[in-house]
Amino acid sequence: MGQKTEHSNLIKEHLKKRGITQTWLAKELGMSFSITNAYVCNRKQPNLTIIFKVADLLGVSVKDLVK
Template identity: 55%
Template sequence: MNRIKEVLEEKGIKQTWLAEQLGKSYNMVNGYVQNRQQPRLEVLYEIARILDVEVKDLLIEIKK
């Protein structure tokens, strides 16, 4: 699970813009945002760089 959707909303950034920055399709980014699929680690780091946040800010901590 990730918090990409929340970070995009907090920053007022559209999924289409993020997709352009990543060089990925809108459908791929929408899959990340809706938690239907998880980005590879390298892509997660790139998303964090583009959004100017720490990678940990994009992750949901799962406590057991």
């Protein structure tokens, strides 16, 4: 069996730094809080389009959100 590669995102860290809520992010992305929370808590990884939108909303580079 192949190994599962885990990629973590840093959305939660950047939201906290800026004092932005997940509710605000969900509204701005036009997504449910549940899906946004899954992204923020790394239960689900957002696709590249969503990562670019989040980076734009938070005013950071995509590289700052993914490691």
